[in-house]
Amino acid sequence: MKAVGARGVRGTNVAADTQEQTTMKSGLNFLVAARQCEIGELEQLARTSELVSGIGRLIHALQKERGISNVFLGSNGTRFDDMRLQQAAECAEIELQVRAHFDALDTDSSQVRNGARLFSRIAFVLHALDSLPELRRRIGAQELVPEESTIAFSRLISGLLVVVFEAADSATDPEISRALVALFNFMQGKEFTGQERALGSAAFASGKTDNVHQQQWLHLIESQERCFQVFSEFADTAALHAWNNSQTGESLAELERLRRTGAMTRAGGKLDANLSQAWFDCCTRRIDAMKNVEEVLAGKLRELCERKIAQARTELRDQQVILEELSRQASSASPDASTHYGPQLERSVLGMVQEQARRLQDMSDELETVRAALNERKIVERAKGLLMATRKLSEEDAYKMLRQTAMSQNRKLVHVAESVLAMSDYL
8 A cells, every 4th residue: 555655646746747847838938928028119119110200290390380480580470471370280280190199109108118208208298289379379479589489499399309319219129229310310410400490591581690699500500410420320321322312512502602691791790681581492492301311211210110020920920839839749748758849849949049149139239339329419418408507508508618628638529528427516
């Protein structure tokens, strides 16, 4: 009886071990789970990319409305009134599309990288969009000067661009992150171009300029070049080709001629008010050409997301087929079987694990390189904010101080910004 009892215990233990091995998750189970998480992240990125594309269209429309409003205000309401109302209606239509994209986002912050920052930026944008009707009323009543109108529109556009920045910072795929960094910097450069159009439109329409506005004009020109340089570092061949083709010699020559007239005329000098139309049209043609480049970048981003999702789903199906085969073999194995699957499947699983490890490491290394550009911007922006708060400087003057220090010390701008932040207690 004792021997029989022992065999019964052993039989029970063998059965328990077999059941445990059958029910315990293998490494492949976790590979499948990892791939499913990756697909979820990519699908979230795809939705975010659609949002970014919609934001680009809204920014473009708002930039045009800002320029038109400045001509209207600079001419004391004698020019561009009908055009202003038409542009406001177009903006309102695109705004509804962007709001629909916001509504489509998953607001579960635990499922979204940088969710707290992204959602707070969107909350600011929605508040600013709610204020647009009152801004337009005040412009129509000529209760604002061009500078006040520019600030109001620029604050909203800046908020929209920060949403794009957070989207770029949330990307976990390096190739998609690179595309987002290129798109963000191009959109930022285009915004500085739009601000230049608005500033020049008001100056020409009013028939006068001064040293403060001329310095701001030159700062905007320099800021554009800085953004387009970063864009060129991250953009793909198709986007660079589109950008180079948009820079025609004739349009650039006209732009430079009008820039010299407005930004480099003796301070306090008179400007020809009739040039306001020529300036606005010249800048609009340039910005419309930039919008075409922006569409190329947005299209590339959508294509990337679709390709990455399709690839991840194919690999997930392959892993699930092997997992099902493992489960089938495990369920049919004898209690004395030393392994649940043969050498071929063993090698397949091991190869998948090794490939996944290599791929994740490569992605991590590349993502760190791409994010360096975003991190540098964060550092410079923080240093600018510190100088603005402690030295009572404007944003332009704070940036100019950083840039001049970098040039005089032959250092990178980001390194100067880091030094400023390190001295925050003293400042």
